[in-house]
Amino acid sequence: AQSVAQPEDQVNVAEGNPLTVKCTYSVSGNPYLFWYVQYPNRGLQFLLKYITGDNLVKGSYGFEAEFNKSQTSFHLKKPSALVSDSALYFCAVRDFYSSASKIIFGSGTRLSIRP
Amino acid sequence: EPEVTQTPSHQVTQMGQEVILRCVPISNHLYFYWYRQILGQKVEFLVSFYNNEISEKSEIFDDQFSVERPDGSNFTLKIRSTKLEDSAMYFCASSERKGARDTEAFFGQGTRLTVV
Numbered sequence: 001a002q003s004v005a006q007p008e009d010q011v012n013v014a015e016g017n018p019l020t021v022k023c024t025y026s027v028s029g030n031p032y033l034f035w036y037v038q039y040p041n042r043g044l045q046f047l048l049k050y051i052t053g054d055n056l057v058k059g060s061y062g063f064e065a066e067f068n069k070s071q072t073s074f075h076l077k078k079p080s081a082l083v084s085d086s087a088l089y090f091c092a093v094r095d096f097y098s099s100a101s102k103i104i105f106g107s108g109t110r111l112s113i114r115p
Numbered sequence: 116e117p118e119v120t121q122t123p124s125h126q127v128t129q130m131g132q133e134v135i136l137r138c139v140p141i142s143n144h145l146y147f148y149w150y151r152q153i154l155g156q157k158v159e160f161l162v163s164f165y166n167n168e169i170s171e172k173s174e175i176f177d178d179q180f181s182v183e184r185p186d187g188s189n190f191t192l193k194i195r196s197t198k199l200e201d202s203a204m205y206f207c208a209s210s211e212r213k214g215a216r217d218t219e220a221f222f223g224q225g226t227r228l229t230v231v
Contacts (some may be wrong), residue, residue, distance in 0.1 A: 032217055043121075043206060043224040044158065051217040090158060094217075100146055100163030100170035103208075103220050107157045 002027045002095045004074075006106040013081045013113050021076040021109045023091030032094035033074045034103065035065055039087045047089075050074060061085070081113045117141045121207050121223035128197050128230055136192045136226045138207030146210040147190045148220060149182065151175070151203040158206070164190065197230045204228075 003026045013019045025031050035047040048059025055067045065076045076089060091106040120139045128134050140147050149161040163170040164182055172180075181193045190209075194201055204227050208220040 034219055036222075038155075044208075044222040046219045046221065049217070049219055088155060098163075098171055100148070100165060101210075102148060102160050102163050102171060104160065105150075105158040108155075 002031075002093050002097065002104055004033070004091045004093045004104065004106040006089075006091055006109045008109050009107075010110045010112065013111070015083050015113050015115050016080050019078050019081045019085070019111065019113070021089050021091075021111060023074045023076065023106060025072050025074055025091075025093055027093060029096070031067075031074075032096070033065075033067065034092040034094075035059065035063070035074075035076050036090045036092060036105075037061075037087050038090065038108075044090065047076070083113045083115055086111055086113045117221075119207055119209055119221050119223035121205075121226050123226060124224065125227045126229070128228070130199055130230055131196050134194050134197055134228060136194075136205050136207075136228070138190045138192070138223055139188055140190055140207065140209035141211075141221055142188070144209035144211050144221075146170075146212075146220075147182075147184070148208040148210075149192045150206045150208065150222075152206065152225075153203045161192070161205075194228075197228075199230050202228055202230045 005024050033050045036044045050057050050067045058064045090108050092103045122137045147164040152158045162172040162176045179195045204225045206225045207223045210220045211218045
């Protein structure tokens with residue numbers, strides 16, 4: 001079965017410092033990976049996706065993610081964190097064994113950026 | 116920019132009552148989904164819908180749940196007899212192409228359901 005794991009429940013970073021939110025995946029075949037962000041009391045917003053091609057994917061709000069096949073990882077990164085980046089981040093994978101290719105989410109990582 | 120819209124944003128209901136959560140997916144999308152999230156935790160798949168029928172459902176989606184696309188634009192989730200444990204944020208989502216793995220799903224802002 002397709003799955004993603006987010007090993008950290010919480011990540012704390014000082015504003016201006018680089019941030020990394022970790023995600024590892026377990027899939028059969030080629031992975032289709034996504035990052036979503038959820039701001040307080042809001043819906044899920046798409047940040048970026050990896051389908052194929054360049055291992056470094058750029059997305060919204062200055063975020064990027066690095067796909068690493070040998071480590072089965074898809075970590076979310078940003079060179080310089082902003083307080084406004086504080087939110088709940090979800091790594092996700094398309095389950096293409098599912099008839100509807102549903103998206104399966106990780107458990108989420110709460111990112112807290114201190115001023 | 117097109118978006119998925121959900122109404123109401125917050126619904127409070129008494130245990131045992133029926134609720135209907137409403138969603139308007141993005142107009143040219145073909146696949147529709149409901150997910151739920153309990154207290155800011157993991158986002159769980161409930162059901163997917165394509166071509167006017169359920170494509171897949173999770174073990175959470177029991178006989179108390181149903182979905183419908185009554186008029187070609189709205190997509191509804193009905194809970195027949197709500198339980199306290201149904202309290203959660205419910206998200207509607209839609210995808211552009213048939214089961215396309217490389218497309219993202221677009222999510223609505225959610226309906227917070229509180230069962231008292």
